[in-house]
Amino acid sequence: MRARLVWVTGCCCVALLSSPARAQEPRFGGAGQWVLLGSSNGLHVFRETFSQSQAKYQQASVEVGVDHFVARHFSIGLDASAGYFDDQGYGVDTLAETRATSISGGARFGYDVPLGELFSWYPRVTLAISRTHSKTTAVAGGNDFDPSVSSSVGPEVNLYAPLLLHLVPHFFVGFGPRLHRSFAVQRGGPYDGTQPTLVSGDLVIGGWWGETKADSPAHVADPSDTSFGKRGQVVLGLATDAWLSHRINSASRYSETAFGLAPSADYFAFDNFSIGIDAFISHSSGTARDPNDTPTDRTSTNIGVGPRIGTNVPINEYFRVWPQVELGYGVRSIEQSSRDGTNQHSSKRLWLRLSAPVLVNVTSHFLVGAGPYFFHELYDTDQHGIDNKADSVGVSLFLGGWL
Secondary structure, eight states, X not given: OHHHHHHHHHHHHHHHHHSOOOTTOOOTTOTTOEEEEGGGOEEEEEEEEESSSSOEEEXXXXXXXXXXXXXXXXXXXXXXXXXXXXXXXXXXXXXXXXXXEEEEEEEEEEEOEEETTTEEEOOEEEEEEEEEEEEEEEEEEOTTOOOEEEEEEEEEEEEEOOEEEEEETTEEEEEEEEEEEEOOOOBSSTTTTOOEEEEEEEEEEEEEEOOOTTTXXXXXXXXXXXXXXXXXXXXXXXXXXXXXXXXXXXXXXXXXXXXXXXXXXXXXXXXXXXXXXXXXXXXXXXXXXXXXXOEEEEEEEEEEEEEEEEEOEEOSSSEEEOOEEEEEEEEEEEEEEETTEEEEEEEEEEEEEEEOOEEEEEETTEEEEEEEEEEEEEEEEETTSOBOOEEXXXXXXXXXXXX
């Protein structure tokens, strides 16, 4: 946590020293503005396979969250998501497949509290209804493994209260506490009769656009405000992340504590040519239950760094393509243990990632887009010398901005 906050503070201080004067810029929270937060929006469509195992992962999900300031400082919003998941992976002594669907939707209410020229506090509460359904079956191993079917339907509440830092017009970075409580009772499976709760602290990026004349004085934009890809710009996107979380189920039948830091950023060393870094460290540990209700202790650690280069290709005034090439190296370790034994796996990885998002200039300093990516491990060698390389292809969302 401390390392994350130091990194974010450092980036913000550099940007503050280089940002233009703010005397006549419109302020966040004005009536008529629209807001997108990275924590409420997502697009994940991908398939991942492995060269030396039967594990595979498929996902198609979308999250849409938008807020509108109907009055000065007061916003209402919509939050909706839907997803399909097909995960085939290894447990302690079993290869199991889980197919799941989820859907949720609700209304959100927020209030912006200005705290000087650069900061504001933006607590939001979301009231939603969610439905989930999943089925887990054994593919191999686990002679006493029984198929498990579970589902839930019910209300949920999500409270998130980030402190936002506004260094440039229309784009912000923030961090704050989150409390998510589901009142939907799980029916079936090892968590029958339980309800999940998440307490966390999360980093967020986001942007806003639109303002009424009464809330926005005249402002003559500097060309650097609207021209993405200019020399000296620093870009932050959804890969820029940090979190500390604790998740539990009622009756203490499941718990997990996790933290992560991902100081991902890009810098335009020349006009339309960027260099960047995709670094991350994460760790999680907890106790879960398999479909036979057997307690299983799990820990995982993932560390990596991937330098990358990119080029900004303008299409017209509003659209552009930003292809990037990344070469990364990392290590990871996963361990699962129960009364049936222990499954421990550690590996060293080298990967190549290609991406080409199409971006839309929503407004100055703020971009939204999506595009394809291809991920290929050049090697992924475990402690036994087995090289089990992963390949994945998909489409993902880009939401971010530049300082």
